[in-house]
Amino acid sequence: MHFSALAASAPTTQSVPLDKGWQIAITDFEGEARLTGDNVTVPKPANPRVPNSRVAAKRGDDGSVTLQFSNTWIAQARWQGGKPLDLRGHLPRGTVEFDLDVIDLAKGGMKFKLGCGKDCERKIPFLFAGRELIGKGPQHMSFALTCFWREGDDFSKVDVPFTLEGTGSGEIKIAKLRIHKTGKATSACPDYRTQSVTPERLQESWAVDWWLPRHEAKLAEIKAHRDAGRRVDLVFLGDSITQGWENEGKAAWASHFARHNAVALGFGGDRTENLLWRLQHGELDGMAPKAIVVMIGTNNTGERLEDPALTVAGIKKNLDEIRQRQPQATVLLLALFPRGEKPDDLLRRHNARINALLPALADGKHIVFLDIGPRLTNPDGTLSKDILPDFLHLSPQGYDIWARSLDVPLTSLMTP
Known part of the structure; x- marks a missing residue:
């Protein structure tokens, strides 16, 4: 991987908090709503393809976001609408960190995503690992930023710095979401070069x-x-x-x-x-x-x-x-x-x-x-x-x- 030119060309800050200055869109595949207050439920269209699905979210006093979903193909809590981030200088030592509380995932799955330029996003599957955390309370997650990066990706204007995605049914809480310029990754992710x-x-x-x-x-x-x-x-x-x-x-x-x-x-x-x-x-x-x-x-x-x-x-x-x-x-x-x-x-x-x-x-x-x-x-x-x-x-x-x-x-x- 070639990071030297990226690091040399990009201004950086030590830590980017995502709990302020960003809108949080709560979506399923048929609708979207903004989490502007304490809670929100994604409205159903007139003729929903999955009538019994439900996607909702609530915000805690500590700034946490809890995504609740049932019988859904895709549910997302998506951080967007802020000033695009230049994360080039965060490679290769940067991390994406947050506290994760898997309240329920027995019938669901989850992934973490990060934008990587126009029409580009990268994801980490977390179903098996997520189910191991059910009921264990908040766990600190630290992923290398390179988990979300592929050779040729443009990290100069990242306008969707994080997405929590659920499928099926579950309830997941995210808190203290940050992107650090340097950090210690403690959570495993697939190596895109060998995943296949x-x-x-x-x-x-x-x-x-x-x-x-x-x-x-x-x-x-x-x-x-x-x-x-x-x-x-x-x-x-x-x-x-x-x-x-x-x-x-x-x-x-x-x-x-x-x-x-x-x-x-x-x-x-x-x-x-x-x-x-x-x-x-x-x-x-x-x-x-x-x-x-x-x-x-x-x-x-x-x-x-x-x-x-x-x-x-x-x-x-x-x-x-x-x-x-x-x-x-x-x-x-x-x-x-x-x-x-x-x-x-x-x-x-x-x-x-x-x-x-x-x-x-x-x-x-x-x-x-x-x-x-x-x-x-x-x-x-x-x-x-x-x-x-x-x-x-x-x-x-x-x-x-x-x-x-x-x-x-x-x-x-x-x-x-």
Whole structure:
């Protein structure tokens, strides 16, 4: 990391308190309110998408802010509206510090965020660590400012210096929020340079209840094939798009892949590090498939707009794991499917940068690269809701196109 030029060019102060001079916006994904008094509840729209959700906040006499949320996709307490901060001189030794009281998070998750320039924010997931703190009272948190920084980020005019984000249901109090020029970090955070290659369970509140049970169910499914003497010749690895073979893609799966005793190991929300965890915890064990279809990485884009080279490193790490565990199998590495309605969509363009790097991972023998994206798009590059209803996940028609696109490649790979 290169910080010397940043530190030399930026004036600094020793400590920036965020309890004065900043507005606090309380939001969910459908509304927003300002915490100007003692408490506020985010108003519901006329036709809410989640009618039973609630997001509220209250301010304590000590300046603390308590975020209360239930049944919500996203709830935020966002510090904004003050004079933008020049934090360049706070790198690399600066810290973000606060007292954290996790009152309830048994059915929720949390993240901390910091702005990093126009249309840019960085986040620290804190679900597992946060649940360990339930009921333990205020705990002092000190994160290195570099936890929120990536090479190339602009810290010269930070206009959203902190956001507390919750999902699901919970109650969290933040107090004594400060940004220090120099400090001692005592709270761990992921290293963005290695996050995609470091195995981890999916850290999202909406996934906690089903993710590990699904993993165990998939191990049982593989064992059932083995106990019945059925050879699993084909395996799919991926995220929610692969998991969709069990739902919208069920008919296409039955027509094209069931005869191979195929197994779909797709988990909604997974990034490269989550698939890697599953592979290292047995999901490829106990079978010897002829071919393995892999598509992973679009959630690295959607969750953290990760540098394409880092996502590709995560994909390569998974390929290495697959080759080590199943050396007899030929891997069909798929380009990430197009997402976003139009060709100029930010996430679509980001995935295209990843796809441009993927052919280098294939040798044409053990690993074969295939891009079927053009078959899913209109001639002008836009996406049709008939094929990708939400411009990310496939419809039954989309799964039929995917299945038919694999018939010839898989026949070639699975034929001795």
